[in-house]
Amino acid sequence: MSVSRSKRFSLRRIAFGRLAVTAALAAVLSALSTAVPAQAADGQITGLAGKCVDVAGANSANGTAVQLYECNGTAAQRWSNPGDGTLRALGKCLDVVDRSTADGAAVQLWDCTGGANQQWVVTAAHDIVNPAADKCLDVRDNNSANGTRLQIWTCTGAANQKWNAPAAGGNTPSGFVVTETQFNRMFPNRNGFYTYSGLVQALNSYPAFATTGDDTTRKREAAAFLANVSHETGGLVHIVEQNTANYPHYCDSSRPYGCPAGQAAYYGRGPIQLSWNFNYKAAGDALGIDLLGNPWLVQNDAAVAWRTGLWYWNTQSGPGTMTPHNAMVSGAGFGQTIRSINGALECDGRNPAQVQSRVAKYQEFTAVLGVSPGDNLYC
Structure with missing residues (x-):
């Protein structure tokens, strides 16, 4: 089908309980001052059972749940660490719901605001820490099933808090050459x-x-x-x-x-x-x-x-x-x-x-x- 655009005008086209482990938390906090990013291929953040941090339904709407899911190479699992303390996918930031600092606060996708609830440190020990809460990104209930919601929790050093994340200064979430x-x-x-x-x-x-x-x-x-x-x-x-x-x-x-x-x-x-x-x-x-x-x-x-x-x-x-x-x-x-x-x-x-x-x-x-x-x- 021809789709001529010859007629023009100026400017027209013109995302349970457990015990806190104080020693592990202290170790994480100590590591923050010398944290270095862990590497991950293709911008994925991988964790428990080798699964990926995933934006539910590849939906970029504010408030979309961030979950654990089988790695599939889609844009919903491509994360960047641009060096400003944020972790980003689909053009938005990993965010703690309601700016909570409590154990069990869920994480979601949200417009990047520069808030403390969107700041993360990837440590040499493979923790992803939200400094404002002094808590770690955590797989809820240590459950590796697809769709398990991610949250913040007191850092324990357990496997459900260990991640391989993109290096700081990496590509934008889509791989787009314009930041x-x-x-x-x-x-x-x-x-x-x-x-x-x-x-x-x-x-x-x-x-x-x-x-x-x-x-x-x-x-x-x-x-x-x-x-x-x-x-x-x-x-x-x-x-x-x-x-x-x-x-x-x-x-x-x-x-x-x-x-x-x-x-x-x-x-x-x-x-x-x-x-x-x-x-x-x-x-x-x-x-x-x-x-x-x-x-x-x-x-x-x-x-x-x-x-x-x-x-x-x-x-x-x-x-x-x-x-x-x-x-x-x-x-x-x-x-x-x-x-x-x-x-x-x-x-x-x-x-x-x-x-x-x-x-x-x-x-x-x-x-x-x-x-x-x-x-x-x-x-």
């Missing part, structure tokens, strides 16, 4: 809707994005995507198209499925400002979401919004001859991503100021990631 700190630096004034965790969650839909080729290629692709996104949304400020007069124009009534959400329902939304009923239909079909019937999901769910942007980037060539993803991994260059996104209005001298704006942002973002921008920047 949350770098993302925030790129978008200092972004709308709170455009969360880093939503982007990380969306990456699972297109695993080749920013993972193809060498490190330079991966970083260039991430920078190229985010630069175009920045241009389309005014720095991740705009969630929806600003010119409401355009809203009724994006219903192509000749399509057999029509515009079930309404004549004026298919205006630009999200990081690439998805517009037109046929684009909502094609993106929804690809992502397994009814965006034709409920286009408002793109402006109400950050992960859905990011997924639509990645859908276009990875699968659509628009007015160009290749997808933006292919442009970056093939070496065709940043200029071809502009052509695929808005070439009919900007390339070949049509709007050099808009092209220059995109190029300047790409150069800025590659500098943040520590790579050169490469050749063929213009279209």
Whole structure:
């Protein structure tokens, strides 16, 4: 299906009792000052019976239980230790429920807040300690069954408190080449809707994005995507198209499925400002979401919004001859991503100021990631 995006506008695309063992606790606390991280492959945290620390249902919602589960290599079991004291998965932090310091307080996934209940020290003795509570990450009831909830408990040195965790300063939870700190630096004034965790969650839909080729290629692709996104949304400020007069124009009534959400329902939304009923239909079909019937999901769910942007980037060539993803991994260059996104209005001298704006942002973002921008920047 053709999914032309030739009509544009400025900024539119734009997770029981037991006795405390005082000596063991003292040993752990003593180790904190010289703690060094234990190593684990692929970002997993493994523990009792060789099982993994797992986010229940791979659900990134705040409050999702963190549990023990058979290791399966999914994103729900990929943890990072970025060096700021947190342990992260799916773009969020390992968190003690209600900031409790009591034995038996469950752990969960939650937005990273910098709170003491999200601080952890991985010791040389393979304990994971929450210093605020002076307690260890613990498998409840020493039960190795899949789905057993994790908690904090007075450190005992027992097997249900021993872990192999990612090294400090490791990769982000998804393996994404852009860290949350770098993302925030790129978008200092972004709308709170455009969360880093939503982007990380969306990456699972297109695993080749920013993972193809060498490190330079991966970083260039991430920078190229985010630069175009920045241009389309005014720095991740705009969630929806600003010119409401355009809203009724994006219903192509000749399509057999029509515009079930309404004549004026298919205006630009999200990081690439998805517009037109046929684009909502094609993106929804690809992502397994009814965006034709409920286009408002793109402006109400950050992960859905990011997924639509990645859908276009990875699968659509628009007015160009290749997808933006292919442009970056093939070496065709940043200029071809502009052509695929808005070439009919900007390339070949049509709007050099808009092209220059995109190029300047790409150069800025590659500098943040520590790579050169490469050749063929213009279209």
